[in-house]
Amino acid sequence: MNKVIVLLCVLIFSSISVNAIMTDEFIDETLKDIDCPKPEINVNYNYESFERIPIKLQILEPISTKKNNITDGQKIKFKVKQNVKHNHHVILTAGTIVEGTVETFMPRGMNGIPGVIILDDFEIPGLEKSKLKSTYIKRGPDLSLCVFPLKWALTFLPPTGSLTNFIVGGNAKISTKDTIQVFYYPAWN
Amino acid sequence: MKKIFFTIIAVFVLCLQNVYAQESQPEVQNKNVYKVQAVQYYFSDSEIMDEMKIQEHISNIGFKLLNANKIEKRMVFKYSKKDKLIKGVPELSKRQTVIYDKAIQYANSDDEVAALLAREIVKTAESYSGFMRGFVTSAQIKAAPKKYEIFFDKRAVDFMVNAGYNPVAMIVYINKAYPQKRFDIIGGHNLTSKRLANIYEYIYTKYPYFLKNNEYLTNEYYQNFLLTSQENRKKLQEKIKSGSKEKIKYE
Numbered sequence: 001m002n003k004v005i006v007l008l009c010v011l012i013f014s015s016i017s018v019n020a021i022m023t024d025e026f027i028d029e030t031l032k033d034i035d036c037p038k039p040e041i042n043v044n045y046n047y048e049s050f051e052r053i054p055i056k057l058q059i060l061e062p063i064s065t066k067k068n069n070i071t072d073g074q075k076i077k078f079k080v081k082q083n084v085k086h087n088h089h090v091i092l093t094a095g096t097i098v099e100g101t102v103e104t105f106m107p108r109g110m111n112g113i114p115g116v117i118i119l120d121d122f123e124i125p126g127l128e129k130s131k132l133k134s135t136y137i138k139r140g141p142d143l144s145l146c147v148f149p150l151k152w153a154l155t156f157l158p159p160t161g162s163l164t165n166f167i168v169g170g171n172a173k174i175s176t177k178d179t180i181q182v183f184y185y186p187a188w189n
Numbered sequence: 190m191k192k193i194f195f196t197i198i199a200v201f202v203l204c205l206q207n208v209y210a211q212e213s214q215p216e217v218q219n220k221n222v223y224k225v226q227a228v229q230y231y232f233s234d235s236e237i238m239d240e241m242k243i244q245e246h247i248s249n250i251g252f253k254l255l256n257a258n259k260i261e262k263r264m265v266f267k268y269s270k271k272d273k274l275i276k277g278v279p280e281l282s283k284r285q286t287v288i289y290d291k292a293i294q295y296a297n298s299d300d301e302v303a304a305l306l307a308r309e310i311v312k313t314a315e316s317y318s319g320f321m322r323g324f325v326t327s328a329q330i331k332a333a334p335k336k337y338e339i340f341f342d343k344r345a346v347d348f349m350v351n352a353g354y355n356p357v358a359m360i361v362y363i364n365k366a367y368p369q370k371r372f373d374i375i376g377g378h379n380l381t382s383k384r385l386a387n388i389y390e391y392i393y394t395k396y397p398y399f400l401k402n403n404e405y406l407t408n409e410y411y412q413n414f415l416l417t418s419q420e421n422r423k424k425l426q427e428k429i430k431s432g433s434k435e436k437i438k439y440e
Contacts, residue, residue, distance in 0.1 A: 024400065024403065024406065024415060026422050026423075026425070026426050027393075027397075027400045027401060027403070029426075030426070030429055031397050031400065031401045034397065036397040036398040036401045036402075037398060038398050039350050039396055039398060041257070041350070041351060041352065041353040042257045042258075042259075042351050042352070043253070043257055043352065043353050045256055045257070047256070047259075069434075071394070071434055072343065072391055072394050072395060073394045073395040103344075103347055104340065104343045104344055104347070104391075106336075106337070106340040109333060109336040110333065110336075111329065111332055111333050111336075112329075113329050113333060113336055116340070118344070120347075133259050135259070137318070139318075139319075142319060142320065142325065144325055144328070144329050144332075145320060145325060148325070148328060148332075
Protein backbone atom coordinates (compact mmCIF):
# COMPACT_ATOMS: atom_id res chain seq x y z
CA MET A 1 0.00 0.00 0.00
CA ASN A 2 2.83 2.35 0.94
CA LYS A 3 4.47 1.68 -2.39
CA VAL A 4 1.30 2.61 -4.19
CA ILE A 5 1.00 5.89 -2.21
CA VAL A 6 4.64 6.75 -2.87
CA LEU A 7 4.20 5.98 -6.54
CA LEU A 8 1.10 8.16 -6.76
CA CYS A 9 2.89 11.00 -4.98
CA VAL A 10 5.84 10.75 -7.38
CA LEU A 11 3.51 10.78 -10.37
CA ILE A 12 1.54 13.79 -9.06
CA PHE A 13 4.64 15.85 -8.26
CA SER A 14 6.38 14.97 -11.50
CA SER A 15 3.30 16.03 -13.50
CA ILE A 16 3.19 19.31 -11.57
CA SER A 17 6.82 20.02 -12.34
CA VAL A 18 6.32 19.24 -16.03
CA ASN A 19 3.33 21.55 -16.32
CA ALA A 20 4.82 24.33 -14.21
CA ILE A 21 4.83 27.79 -15.78
CA MET A 22 8.14 29.51 -15.48
CA THR A 23 7.48 32.79 -13.69
CA ASP A 24 9.62 35.85 -14.21
CA GLU A 25 11.04 35.99 -10.68
CA PHE A 26 13.35 38.79 -11.66
CA ILE A 27 10.38 41.02 -12.49
CA ASP A 28 8.52 39.92 -9.37
CA GLU A 29 11.51 40.85 -7.22
CA THR A 30 12.62 44.10 -8.77
CA LEU A 31 9.28 45.66 -9.71
CA LYS A 32 7.27 44.46 -6.73
CA ASP A 33 7.13 47.78 -4.88
CA ILE A 34 7.57 50.05 -7.86
CA ASP A 35 4.60 51.88 -9.34
CA CYS A 36 4.49 51.13 -13.06
CA PRO A 37 1.85 53.32 -14.72
CA LYS A 38 0.43 52.32 -18.06
CA PRO A 39 2.18 54.33 -20.80
CA GLU A 40 0.13 56.93 -22.63
CA ILE A 41 -0.91 55.99 -26.14
CA ASN A 42 -1.87 58.11 -29.11
CA VAL A 43 -4.67 56.44 -31.01
CA ASN A 44 -7.32 59.19 -31.13
CA TYR A 45 -5.91 61.77 -33.47
CA ASN A 46 -7.05 64.33 -36.00
CA TYR A 47 -4.26 65.92 -37.96
CA GLU A 48 -6.49 68.24 -39.98
CA SER A 49 -4.96 71.46 -38.66
CA PHE A 50 -1.45 72.44 -39.65
CA GLU A 51 -1.21 75.55 -37.50
CA ARG A 52 1.83 75.07 -35.31
CA ILE A 53 3.77 77.09 -32.78
CA PRO A 54 7.49 76.48 -32.33
CA ILE A 55 8.85 76.03 -28.82
CA LYS A 56 12.58 76.61 -28.47
CA LEU A 57 14.37 74.76 -25.72
CA GLN A 58 17.89 74.67 -24.35
CA ILE A 59 19.40 71.74 -22.50
CA LEU A 60 20.67 72.49 -18.98
CA GLU A 61 23.51 69.97 -18.97
CA PRO A 62 25.17 68.77 -22.18
CA ILE A 63 24.83 65.13 -23.17
CA SER A 64 26.79 63.04 -25.62
CA THR A 65 27.12 59.49 -26.89
CA LYS A 66 30.85 59.77 -26.17
CA LYS A 67 31.02 59.57 -22.42
CA ASN A 68 28.42 56.87 -21.94
CA ASN A 69 26.62 59.32 -19.66
CA ILE A 70 23.19 58.71 -21.13
CA THR A 71 20.84 55.79 -20.85
CA ASP A 72 17.61 54.84 -22.57
CA GLY A 73 14.66 56.53 -20.89
CA GLN A 74 16.82 59.02 -18.99
CA LYS A 75 15.01 62.19 -17.94
CA ILE A 76 16.70 65.41 -19.07
CA LYS A 77 15.92 68.99 -18.04
CA PHE A 78 15.51 71.85 -20.49
CA LYS A 79 14.84 75.57 -20.25
CA VAL A 80 12.37 77.40 -22.50
CA LYS A 81 14.39 79.99 -24.46
CA GLN A 82 11.64 82.39 -25.52
CA ASN A 83 8.09 83.20 -24.55
CA VAL A 84 5.60 81.08 -26.49
CA LYS A 85 2.45 82.88 -27.60
CA HIS A 86 -0.88 81.61 -28.93
CA ASN A 87 -3.68 84.04 -29.91
CA HIS A 88 -1.64 86.92 -28.41
CA HIS A 89 -1.49 85.16 -25.04
CA VAL A 90 1.69 83.83 -23.49
CA ILE A 91 1.17 80.12 -22.95
CA LEU A 92 4.74 79.36 -21.88
CA THR A 93 7.17 81.84 -20.37
CA ALA A 94 10.89 81.97 -21.08
CA GLY A 95 12.96 80.24 -18.42
CA THR A 96 10.35 77.59 -17.58
CA ILE A 97 12.01 74.27 -16.82
CA VAL A 98 10.60 71.34 -18.78
CA GLU A 99 11.49 67.67 -18.75
CA GLY A 100 12.24 65.49 -21.75
CA THR A 101 13.37 61.90 -22.23
CA VAL A 102 16.28 60.29 -24.03
CA GLU A 103 14.13 57.89 -26.03
CA THR A 104 17.13 55.96 -27.23
CA PHE A 105 20.59 56.47 -28.64
CA MET A 106 23.07 54.72 -30.89
CA PRO A 107 26.82 54.97 -30.29
CA ARG A 108 29.01 55.86 -33.25
CA GLY A 109 30.32 52.98 -35.32
CA MET A 110 32.77 51.82 -37.95
CA ASN A 111 32.41 52.82 -41.61
CA GLY A 112 31.97 56.42 -40.46
CA ILE A 113 28.53 55.80 -38.97
CA PRO A 114 27.61 58.69 -36.67
CA GLY A 115 26.18 58.44 -33.17
CA VAL A 116 22.50 59.32 -32.76
CA ILE A 117 20.50 60.72 -29.83
CA ILE A 118 16.69 60.79 -29.96
CA LEU A 119 14.80 63.02 -27.53
CA ASP A 120 11.03 62.95 -27.07
CA ASP A 121 8.25 62.68 -24.50
CA PHE A 122 8.53 66.30 -23.34
CA GLU A 123 6.41 67.24 -20.36
CA ILE A 124 5.62 70.90 -20.84
CA PRO A 125 3.40 72.49 -18.20
CA GLY A 126 -0.01 73.47 -19.53
CA LEU A 127 0.43 71.72 -22.89
CA GLU A 128 -1.01 68.33 -23.75
CA LYS A 129 1.46 65.74 -24.99
CA SER A 130 -0.85 64.68 -27.79
CA LYS A 131 -0.66 68.21 -29.24
CA LEU A 132 3.12 68.18 -29.40
CA LYS A 133 5.31 67.04 -32.25
CA SER A 134 8.41 66.69 -30.20
CA THR A 135 10.77 64.06 -31.61
CA TYR A 136 14.21 65.64 -31.80
CA ILE A 137 17.04 63.71 -33.46
CA LYS A 138 20.67 64.77 -33.19
CA ARG A 139 23.36 63.03 -35.24
CA GLY A 140 27.12 63.25 -34.98
CA PRO A 141 29.39 64.09 -37.94
CA ASP A 142 28.77 61.56 -40.71
CA LEU A 143 32.16 60.35 -41.96
CA SER A 144 30.69 57.78 -44.31
CA LEU A 145 30.69 60.56 -46.89
CA CYS A 146 34.49 60.10 -46.91
CA VAL A 147 34.51 56.37 -46.22
CA PHE A 148 32.39 55.17 -49.14
CA PRO A 149 34.20 57.06 -51.94
CA LEU A 150 37.55 56.06 -50.44
CA LYS A 151 36.48 52.44 -50.16
CA TRP A 152 35.33 52.36 -53.80
CA ALA A 153 38.48 54.14 -54.97
CA LEU A 154 40.65 51.53 -53.26
CA THR A 155 38.86 48.48 -54.65
CA PHE A 156 41.67 48.10 -57.22
CA LEU A 157 44.15 47.52 -54.38
CA PRO A 158 42.60 44.77 -52.28
CA PRO A 159 42.35 44.61 -49.31
CA THR A 160 43.17 48.24 -48.65
CA GLY A 161 39.54 49.26 -49.21
CA SER A 162 38.52 47.19 -46.21
CA LEU A 163 40.80 49.28 -44.00
CA THR A 164 38.36 52.15 -44.35
CA ASN A 165 35.97 50.08 -42.19
CA PHE A 166 37.99 51.25 -39.20
CA ILE A 167 37.14 54.90 -39.72
CA VAL A 168 34.56 55.66 -37.03
CA GLY A 169 31.89 58.31 -37.21
CA GLY A 170 31.42 61.26 -34.90
CA ASN A 171 29.65 61.30 -31.56
CA ALA A 172 26.27 62.97 -31.25
CA LYS A 173 26.37 65.83 -28.77
CA ILE A 174 23.70 68.18 -27.48
CA SER A 175 25.30 71.19 -25.89
CA THR A 176 23.81 74.13 -24.01
CA LYS A 177 24.27 76.22 -27.16
CA ASP A 178 22.01 73.99 -29.27
CA THR A 179 18.42 75.05 -29.83
CA ILE A 180 15.99 72.17 -29.60
CA GLN A 181 12.81 73.03 -31.42
CA VAL A 182 9.55 71.18 -30.84
CA PHE A 183 6.15 72.13 -32.19
CA TYR A 184 2.82 72.71 -30.50
CA TYR A 185 -0.31 72.12 -32.60
CA PRO A 186 -3.12 73.82 -30.66
CA ALA A 187 -5.96 72.39 -32.79
CA TRP A 188 -4.85 68.75 -32.65
CA ASN A 189 -6.85 66.35 -30.50
CA MET B 190 -39.15 23.75 -112.38
CA LYS B 191 -39.15 27.28 -111.01
CA LYS B 192 -40.74 26.04 -107.77
CA ILE B 193 -38.00 23.45 -107.35
CA PHE B 194 -35.31 26.06 -108.06
CA PHE B 195 -36.72 28.57 -105.51
CA THR B 196 -37.10 25.80 -102.95
CA ILE B 197 -33.43 24.78 -103.40
CA ILE B 198 -32.29 28.42 -103.08
CA ALA B 199 -34.45 28.95 -100.01
CA VAL B 200 -33.07 25.79 -98.40
CA PHE B 201 -29.50 26.85 -99.30
CA VAL B 202 -29.95 30.34 -97.83
CA LEU B 203 -31.48 28.93 -94.65
CA CYS B 204 -28.63 26.44 -94.32
CA LEU B 205 -26.10 29.19 -94.88
CA GLN B 206 -27.70 31.34 -92.18
CA ASN B 207 -27.61 28.42 -89.77
CA VAL B 208 -23.96 27.80 -90.53
CA TYR B 209 -23.04 31.45 -89.87
CA ALA B 210 -25.19 31.45 -86.81
CA GLN B 211 -23.44 28.36 -85.49
CA GLU B 212 -20.01 29.81 -86.28
CA SER B 213 -20.67 33.17 -84.68
CA GLN B 214 -22.55 31.92 -81.60
CA PRO B 215 -19.63 30.29 -79.81
CA GLU B 216 -17.67 33.57 -79.89
CA VAL B 217 -20.50 35.45 -78.20
CA GLN B 218 -21.02 32.63 -75.76
CA ASN B 219 -17.30 32.38 -75.03
CA LYS B 220 -17.03 36.13 -74.43
CA ASN B 221 -19.86 35.95 -71.95
CA VAL B 222 -18.34 32.92 -70.33
CA TYR B 223 -14.98 34.65 -70.01
CA LYS B 224 -16.62 37.72 -68.52
CA VAL B 225 -18.54 35.67 -66.02
CA GLN B 226 -15.47 33.60 -65.21
CA ALA B 227 -13.36 36.72 -64.74
CA VAL B 228 -15.90 38.24 -62.40
CA GLN B 229 -16.23 35.00 -60.52
CA TYR B 230 -12.46 34.62 -60.40
CA TYR B 231 -12.03 38.15 -59.08
CA PHE B 232 -14.68 37.95 -56.43
CA SER B 233 -14.66 34.36 -55.30
CA ASP B 234 -11.16 33.01 -55.64
CA SER B 235 -10.23 32.29 -52.09
CA GLU B 236 -6.50 32.75 -52.62
CA ILE B 237 -6.91 36.28 -53.94
CA MET B 238 -9.42 37.13 -51.25
CA ASP B 239 -6.99 35.88 -48.63
CA GLU B 240 -4.20 37.98 -50.08
CA MET B 241 -6.44 41.05 -50.15
CA LYS B 242 -7.35 40.48 -46.52
CA ILE B 243 -3.71 40.11 -45.48
CA GLN B 244 -2.73 43.21 -47.47
CA GLU B 245 -5.54 45.21 -45.87
CA HIS B 246 -4.56 43.97 -42.42
CA ILE B 247 -0.89 44.87 -42.92
CA SER B 248 -1.69 48.31 -44.31
CA ASN B 249 -4.15 49.03 -41.51
CA ILE B 250 -1.68 48.23 -38.74
CA GLY B 251 1.15 49.94 -40.62
CA PHE B 252 -0.71 53.21 -41.07
CA LYS B 253 -1.92 53.10 -37.47
CA LEU B 254 1.72 52.91 -36.39
CA LEU B 255 2.63 55.82 -38.67
CA ASN B 256 -0.20 58.04 -37.42
CA ALA B 257 0.19 57.24 -33.74
CA ASN B 258 3.87 58.10 -33.92
CA LYS B 259 3.31 61.25 -35.98
CA ILE B 260 5.71 60.10 -38.68
CA GLU B 261 5.67 62.66 -41.45
CA LYS B 262 7.52 60.54 -43.99
CA ARG B 263 5.56 58.73 -46.68
CA MET B 264 5.83 54.99 -46.91
CA VAL B 265 3.67 52.07 -48.01
CA PHE B 266 3.35 48.44 -47.05
CA LYS B 267 3.27 45.62 -49.52
CA TYR B 268 2.49 41.99 -48.92
CA SER B 269 4.46 39.64 -51.14
CA LYS B 270 4.19 35.90 -51.62
CA LYS B 271 7.79 35.61 -52.73
CA ASP B 272 9.67 33.02 -50.78
CA LYS B 273 12.19 35.21 -49.01
CA LEU B 274 12.48 33.67 -45.58
CA ILE B 275 12.35 36.07 -42.60
CA LYS B 276 13.62 39.04 -44.50
CA GLY B 277 11.09 41.80 -44.55
CA VAL B 278 13.74 43.94 -46.18
CA PRO B 279 12.29 47.15 -47.50
CA GLU B 280 13.59 48.70 -50.62
CA LEU B 281 15.09 51.71 -48.94
CA SER B 282 15.06 53.71 -52.13
CA LYS B 283 11.31 53.26 -52.75
CA ARG B 284 10.22 53.58 -49.13
CA GLN B 285 8.10 50.51 -49.65
CA THR B 286 8.04 48.07 -46.78
CA VAL B 287 7.77 44.60 -48.24
CA ILE B 288 6.44 41.98 -45.86
CA TYR B 289 7.09 38.50 -47.16
CA ASP B 290 4.72 35.59 -46.81
CA LYS B 291 7.12 33.57 -44.70
CA ALA B 292 7.64 36.43 -42.27
CA ILE B 293 3.95 37.15 -41.71
CA GLN B 294 3.23 33.46 -41.14
CA TYR B 295 4.97 33.69 -37.77
CA ALA B 296 2.79 36.55 -36.56
CA ASN B 297 -0.24 35.21 -34.70
CA SER B 298 -1.75 38.43 -33.38
CA ASP B 299 -2.03 42.14 -34.19
CA ASP B 300 0.69 42.84 -31.62
CA GLU B 301 3.07 40.52 -33.43
CA VAL B 302 2.24 41.96 -36.86
CA ALA B 303 2.85 45.41 -35.34
CA ALA B 304 6.21 44.20 -34.05
CA LEU B 305 7.20 43.09 -37.54
CA LEU B 306 5.99 46.31 -39.16
CA ALA B 307 7.27 48.76 -36.53
CA ARG B 308 10.82 47.61 -37.11
CA GLU B 309 10.55 48.11 -40.85
CA ILE B 310 8.95 51.54 -40.32
CA VAL B 311 11.95 52.65 -38.25
CA LYS B 312 14.28 51.48 -41.00
CA THR B 313 12.30 53.16 -43.75
CA ALA B 314 11.94 56.42 -41.79
CA GLU B 315 15.68 56.41 -41.23
CA SER B 316 16.22 56.19 -44.99
CA TYR B 317 14.77 59.71 -45.29
CA SER B 318 17.41 61.33 -43.11
CA GLY B 319 20.87 62.51 -44.04
CA PHE B 320 22.78 63.54 -47.11
CA MET B 321 21.29 63.20 -50.64
CA ARG B 322 17.76 62.69 -49.35
CA GLY B 323 18.80 59.74 -47.28
CA PHE B 324 20.84 57.92 -49.92
CA VAL B 325 23.93 57.85 -47.71
CA THR B 326 22.02 56.67 -44.64
CA SER B 327 20.42 53.91 -46.73
CA ALA B 328 23.89 52.87 -47.89
CA GLN B 329 25.05 52.79 -44.26
CA ILE B 330 22.12 50.60 -43.24
CA LYS B 331 22.87 48.21 -46.08
CA ALA B 332 26.61 48.22 -45.39
CA ALA B 333 26.39 47.77 -41.62
CA PRO B 334 23.01 46.28 -40.69
CA LYS B 335 24.40 44.88 -37.46
CA LYS B 336 25.12 48.34 -36.11
CA TYR B 337 21.55 49.46 -36.67
CA GLU B 338 19.77 46.25 -35.68
CA ILE B 339 19.40 46.82 -31.93
CA PHE B 340 18.75 50.53 -32.44
CA PHE B 341 15.85 49.67 -34.77
CA ASP B 342 14.50 47.09 -32.32
CA LYS B 343 14.44 49.64 -29.49
CA ARG B 344 12.82 52.34 -31.57
CA ALA B 345 10.24 49.84 -32.81
CA VAL B 346 9.29 49.12 -29.20
CA ASP B 347 8.58 52.86 -28.73
CA PHE B 348 6.44 52.91 -31.87
CA MET B 349 4.45 49.89 -30.72
CA VAL B 350 3.74 51.37 -27.30
CA ASN B 351 2.63 54.73 -28.73
CA ALA B 352 0.21 52.94 -31.05
CA GLY B 353 -1.28 50.86 -28.22
CA TYR B 354 0.38 47.53 -28.96
CA ASN B 355 2.06 45.30 -26.40
CA PRO B 356 5.85 45.46 -26.93
CA VAL B 357 6.40 42.04 -25.34
CA ALA B 358 5.00 40.69 -28.62
CA MET B 359 8.27 41.69 -30.25
CA ILE B 360 10.13 39.26 -28.00
CA VAL B 361 7.58 36.57 -28.81
CA TYR B 362 7.78 37.19 -32.56
CA ILE B 363 11.58 37.30 -32.77
CA ASN B 364 11.95 34.28 -30.49
CA LYS B 365 9.91 32.08 -32.79
CA ALA B 366 10.94 33.49 -36.16
CA TYR B 367 14.67 34.19 -36.06
CA PRO B 368 17.30 31.44 -35.83
CA GLN B 369 20.31 31.49 -33.54
CA LYS B 370 23.71 31.66 -35.22
CA ARG B 371 26.94 30.42 -33.65
CA PHE B 372 28.88 33.69 -33.77
CA ASP B 373 28.16 37.31 -34.50
CA ILE B 374 31.69 38.72 -34.49
CA ILE B 375 32.12 38.64 -38.26
CA GLY B 376 28.56 38.33 -39.56
CA GLY B 377 26.19 41.09 -40.54
CA HIS B 378 23.72 40.44 -37.74
CA ASN B 379 23.67 40.19 -33.96
CA LEU B 380 22.91 36.92 -32.21
CA THR B 381 19.15 36.66 -31.81
CA SER B 382 19.57 36.00 -28.06
CA LYS B 383 21.48 39.28 -27.79
CA ARG B 384 18.71 41.18 -29.59
CA LEU B 385 16.06 39.60 -27.37
CA ALA B 386 17.98 40.49 -24.21
CA ASN B 387 18.38 44.09 -25.34
CA ILE B 388 14.66 44.38 -26.12
CA TYR B 389 13.82 42.88 -22.74
CA GLU B 390 16.11 45.36 -20.96
CA TYR B 391 14.63 48.24 -22.96
CA ILE B 392 11.06 47.26 -22.06
CA TYR B 393 12.13 46.80 -18.43
CA THR B 394 13.72 50.26 -18.35
CA LYS B 395 11.10 52.29 -20.20
CA TYR B 396 7.86 50.35 -20.10
CA PRO B 397 7.95 48.10 -16.99
CA TYR B 398 4.15 48.10 -16.92
CA PHE B 399 4.10 45.49 -19.68
CA LEU B 400 6.40 43.14 -17.79
CA LYS B 401 4.68 43.63 -14.44
CA ASN B 402 1.28 42.98 -16.03
CA ASN B 403 2.57 40.49 -18.56
CA GLU B 404 -0.16 39.16 -20.85
CA TYR B 405 2.33 36.83 -22.49
CA LEU B 406 3.51 35.05 -19.35
CA THR B 407 1.63 31.87 -20.24
CA ASN B 408 2.54 32.08 -23.93
CA GLU B 409 4.65 29.09 -25.05
CA TYR B 410 7.07 31.23 -27.05
CA TYR B 411 7.55 33.69 -24.20
CA GLN B 412 8.08 30.82 -21.77
CA ASN B 413 10.71 29.52 -24.13
CA PHE B 414 12.36 32.94 -24.12
CA LEU B 415 12.40 32.90 -20.30
CA LEU B 416 13.92 29.44 -20.40
CA THR B 417 16.64 30.31 -22.88
CA SER B 418 17.49 33.78 -21.55
CA GLN B 419 18.25 32.92 -17.93
CA GLU B 420 21.93 33.89 -18.12
CA ASN B 421 21.21 37.19 -19.83
CA ARG B 422 18.43 38.06 -17.40
CA LYS B 423 20.79 37.27 -14.52
CA LYS B 424 23.23 39.80 -15.94
CA LEU B 425 20.46 42.41 -16.09
CA GLN B 426 19.49 41.62 -12.52
CA GLU B 427 23.08 42.19 -11.37
CA LYS B 428 23.22 45.48 -13.26
CA ILE B 429 20.03 46.71 -11.64
CA LYS B 430 21.12 45.65 -8.17
CA SER B 431 24.49 47.35 -8.56
CA GLY B 432 22.99 50.50 -10.13
CA SER B 433 25.57 50.33 -12.91
CA LYS B 434 25.12 52.26 -16.16
CA GLU B 435 27.57 50.13 -18.11
CA LYS B 436 26.31 48.38 -21.19
CA ILE B 437 25.81 44.67 -20.58
CA LYS B 438 27.60 42.22 -22.84
CA TYR B 439 24.81 39.84 -23.64
CA GLU B 440 25.41 36.47 -25.26
